[in-house]
Amino acid sequence: GTRDTPDFRRLLAGQYWELVAEVITPPGGRPEPTPGSAHDWLLAALDAEAAAAALDRLTALAVPQPLGTLLQPLRLTGAVAAVPTTGVLCTGNGASIEMVQMLVGFGDPGLQALTDPRVTFFELPTGHWPMLSCPAELAEVLLRAAADEGHRLEPAGAAEPPAHLRSFLLDVPELPRERTGNVDLYLPHAEEPRPAVVFVHGGPVPAEARPTPRDWPTLMGYARYAAGQGVVGVTLDHRLHDVADYERAAADVAAAVERVRADPRVDADRVALWFFSGGGLITADWLGAPPAWLRCLAASYPILAPLPNWGPTGRFHPADAVADAGALPVVLTRAGLEMPEIAATVEEFLAAAKDCGADVEVVDVPHGHHGFETLDPTDESREAVHRAMRSVLAHLTA
Numbered sequence: 001g002t003r004d005t006p007d008f009r010r011l012l013a014g015q016y017w018e019l020v021a022e023v024i025t026p027p028g029g030r031p032e033p034t035p036g037s038a039h040d041w042l043l044a045a046l047d048a049e050a051a052a053a054a055l056d057r058l059t060a061l062a063v064p065q066p067l068g069t070l071l072q073p074l075r076l077t078g079a080v081a082a083v084p085t086t087g088v089l090c091t092g093n094g095a096s097i098e099m100v101q102m103l104v105g106f107g108d109p110g111l112q113a114l115t116d117p118r119v120t121f122f123e124l125p126t127g128h129w130p131m132l133s134c135p136a137e138l139a140e141v142l143l144r145a146a147a148d149e150g151h152r153l154e155p156a157g158a159a160e161p162p163a164h165l166r167s168f169l170l171d172v173p174e175l176p177r178e179r180t181g182n183v184d185l186y187l188p189h190a191e192e193p194r195p196a197v198v199f200v201h202g203g204p205v206p207a208e209a210r211p212t213p214r215d216w217p218t219l220m221g222y223a224r225y226a227a228g229q230g231v232v233g234v235t236l237d238h239r240l241h242d243v244a245d246y247e248r249a250a251a252d253v254a255a256a257v258e259r260v261r262a263d264p265r266v267d268a269d270r271v272a273l274w275f276f277s278g279g280g281l282i283t284a285d286w287l288g289a290p291p292a293w294l295r296c297l298a299a300s301y302p303i304l305a306p307l308p309n310w311g312p313t314g315r316f317h318p319a320d321a322v323a324d325a326g327a328l329p330v331v332l333t334r335a336g337l338e339m340p341e342i343a344a345t346v347e348e349f350l351a352a353a354k355d356c357g358a359d360v361e362v363v364d365v366p367h368g369h370h371g372f373e374t375l376d377p378t379d380e381s382r383e384a385v386h387r388a389m390r391s392v393l394a395h396l397t398a
Contacts, residue, residue, distance in 0.1 A: 090128060091339075095341070097121050098339050106162070128309075170225060182237045183234065185233070190230065195232070196231060197271075197396070198271065199234060200273060201236075202280070203249070204240050207239075214236055218373045225389060232266050246316045249282060250285055270293065273286060287324065297329070319349040336367055
């Protein structure tokens, strides 16, 4: 559910165990956790590479979860803080050390405890149940954890600016910026209305993060670059603070686009949208029903399908929506050194686009990482940015 539902308000009021008891209590009966069909719930939670024998073994040994683990409150003393901690991240489930480090770099206060030197991390290239899919590798990781090995995260701002706050890879002109509400306009020198490119940041980004995304060097750099080419560059802040926030973030983007199109300095019939990273899921709205004024949709190192550990995201599934994109041109910048969990969503999208004949141009950065504009300031990266911008502007002015 969402944060506005009565059930969520009850959780905040400390009524979790009462709520759970209602869900699992049969009418007039005693609360009992019922696992249902063992194979059904295993198949829903187990990664595909787990062998049938492992499924059968777990089915034979599994027992219902004790009800007390759901209904009995925990009383924390703080003693656990002194115990070394290891996280084993399963990349097939949508988690990686690189992604966690990126989120820590955004300044989320809830994640800073993960940078304690007593906290280490390992990765396994598997899904949610490594004890079934790769038991030997998991055992090795646990032995290494006991020996105090593992990767330790860097605190936000420890040695140098986090990746998203480093300098943009291009020298771009300093052009006037106008700020209204959550929208910034970078204006070219022009007398007549000009086309616009709206740059949509990724996330989730903590609400407390400062500076906010529209002041990040990459977004500002792209907007200034666009304005230097004679079109209006637009950045905005939207409220994608959690994976449950896509609905309101999409509404923020749609409202910002309408505000931009209403500006007399903008040619309302010639607009492009350019999405980054986790903002990629929002492309589903525009792919599924592209308006006539949307001349191009671009995406750089995007997430184009919900990650496995995100749960349902409703309509925000671009790999499904692309079937309805029609003739809308799509310019997709793909990082060759992308996080595997994100790269898989891009390949899913490209396969779906190929099946339906969508107009997708792929700009590859073979040696580029997620956020290559600040991480990899190479000639290869610069050429990729130039090529993607040329394509978007060509579609805008065609």
